[in-house]
Amino acid sequence: MNQDYLEAQKKSYPLGPKPVSxxxxxxxxxxxxxxxxxxxxxxxxxxxxxSYFHPAVWLGTPQFNEDGLKLDMGEANWIRSVNSAGKSxxxxxxxxxxxxxxQTVNIFSNDSLWVSQNANKxxxxxxxxxxxxxxxxxxxxxxxxxxxxxxxxxxxxxxxxVSAKDLTDxxxxxxxxxxxxxxxxxxxxxxxSDKNGSxxxxxxxxxxxGGLWRFSQGNLELIPGTEEVRGxxxxxxxDGSALVTRYGEPLAIPGALIHISSSYFD
Numbered sequence: 001m002n003q004d005y006l007e008a009q010k011k012s013y014p015l016g017p018k019p020v021s022x023x024x025x026x027x028x029x030x031x032x033x034x035x036x037x038x039x040x041x042x043x044x045x046x047x048x049x050x051s052y053f054h055p056a057v058w059l060g061t062p063q064f065n066e067d068g069l070k071l072d073m074g075e076a077n078w079i080r081s082v083n084s085a086g087k088s089x090x091x092x093x094x095x096x097x098x099x100x101x102x103q104t105v106n107i108f109s110n111d112s113l114w115v116s117q118n119a120n121k122x123x124x125x126x127x128x129x130x131x132x133x134x135x136x137x138x139x140x141x142x143x144x145x146x147x148x149x150x151x152x153x154x155x156x157x158x159x160x161x162v163s164a165k166d167l168t169d170x171x172x173x174x175x176x177x178x179x180x181x182x183x184x185x186x187x188x189x190x191x192x193s194d195k196n197g198s199x200x201x202x203x204x205x206x207x208x209x210g211g212l213w214r215f216s217q218g219n220l221e222l223i224p225g226t227e228e229v230r231g232x233x234x235x236x237x238x239d240g241s242a243l244v245t246r247y248g249e250p251l252a253i254p255g256a257l258i259h260i261s262s263s264y265f266d
Contacts, residue, residue, distance in 0.1 A: 017074065017075070019070055019071065019074075020070070020071040020073060021067075021068060021069070021070045022068045022259040023067065024066070024067060024068040024069075025259075026261045028226070028228075028229065028259070029259045030256050030257075030258050031257050032254040033073075033254060033256055033257060034073070034254075035051045035052075035053070035054065036051065036052045036053055037050060037051060037052065037232070037245035037246070037247065037255045037256075038050045038051075038052040038102065038104070038233060038245060038247050039102070039103055039106075039152065039153075039245070040105065040233035040243060040244075040245045041105050041106045041107045041113075041192075041233075042107065042192070042237060043107040043109070045062075045238065046059065046060070046061060046110060047059075047060060047062055047107075047235060047237070047243065048113055049105065049245060049257075050102040050103060050104060050115065050233070051102060052101050052247060053101065054080065054091075055090065055091045055101055055102035056078055056080045056091060056102065057078070057102065057105055057113060057115060058073065058077055058078055058079075059077055059078075059113070060072055060077040062237060062243075064239065069241075069259060071257070079091070079113075079126065079136055082126060082136050082138055083129060083136065084137065091115060092115075092117055092124060100117060101117055102115055102117065102118075103116050103117060103119065103120070103150070103151070104116045104152060104153045106156060108125070108156070110128075111127060111128040112127050113125070114126075114142075116153065119149040119151070120150060121144050121145075121146050122141060122143045123142045123143075123144070123153070123155060124139075124141050125139030126139065127139035142155075144175045145175065145176070146160055146162050146173070146175065146177075147162070147177065148162045148164045148165055148169070149162060149163050149164070149167070151163060151189055152189045152190045152191040152201075152232075154192060154193070154199070157193060159173075159174065159190075159191055160172070160173055160174070160175065160191075161189060161190055163186070170184040170185065170186050170188055171184055172184055172199065172215060180218075182215070184201070184220065185203070185207060185208065185209065186206075186207065187204035187205075187208075188201050188202070188204070188207060188213065189201065189203075189231065189233060190202060190234055191233075191234070192234050192235045192236055192242075193236075195265070197216075198214045198215060198216040199215040199216070200212060200213065200214055200223075200234055200242070200265075201213040201214075201215055201220070201234070202231040202233070202234050202244055203229070203230055203231075204232055204247070204250075205246070205247075205248065205250055206250055207230070209227075210226075210227055210228055210229055210230050211223065211227045212226040212234070212260070212264070223264055225264055226260065226264060229258060231246045231247075231258060232247045233245040236265075240265060241260060241261055241265075242259075242262075242264075242265065243258070243259055243260075244260060245257060245258075246258060
């Protein structure tokens with residue numbers, strides 16, 4: 001473990017698994033977390049967040065009220081293990097590379113999630129053992145013929161952000177290598193689509209320029225007012241606002257969730 005990881009861990013753990021709250025706002029609000037998030041996904045009322053180092057997935061329903069937005073980080077909302085052949089195992093069947101890390105998460109339904117390990121092209125389904133159960137089992141798996149390292153995925157729209165293994169040549173592409181791909185600035189993550197169907201991306205803390213970016217028909221445009229936002233995953237909520245995950249380990253800072261008002265996406 002490098003020094004940045006240890007320093008980020010030292011700052012994160014005292015925050016504890018307390019509820020995350022955002023005040024009602026037309027702006028951008030940041031809440032630090034007790035873990036380092038990476039991918040994030042939404043469908044209907046549900047949100048899933050990949051906790052990179054655990055590895056684990058937070059799955060829950062953000063609550064809107066007159067005060068703003070609240071997410072319950074209690075243990076009941078966490079998927080930390082999977083039942084496999086009568087045994088409880090960690091989130092992945094086996095480790096790829098040097099460690100088990102949760103990179104991406106995609107919600108298919110209330111009972112089905114798809115996750116991937118750090119930089120990996122294999123996507124694994126996690127399925128509830130029974131309707132309403134908090135126990136999960138392995139479902140299907142899918143490997144995509146992508147060249148390089150996978151950083152973000154919106155698999156149900158066949159969109160991926162990949163780079164060369166040396167972290168150069170970042171691009172957004174589909175799963176078929178013969179389809180067009182489009183270059184991206186290094187350290188650009190994502191990934192969700194807005195109400196108009198455009199992909200929305202976000203600059204990592206290591207990127208030269210910050211911000212949320214709208215990608216459509218090969219063009220990448222900065223969303224005005226988001227220049228200071230840094231993150232690694234984005235999903236839209238039912239009110240049109242967005243949640244962005246920030247993986248802070250490269251700067252030795254806690255992970256965070258960032259809530260961005262729907263006014264930025266009008």
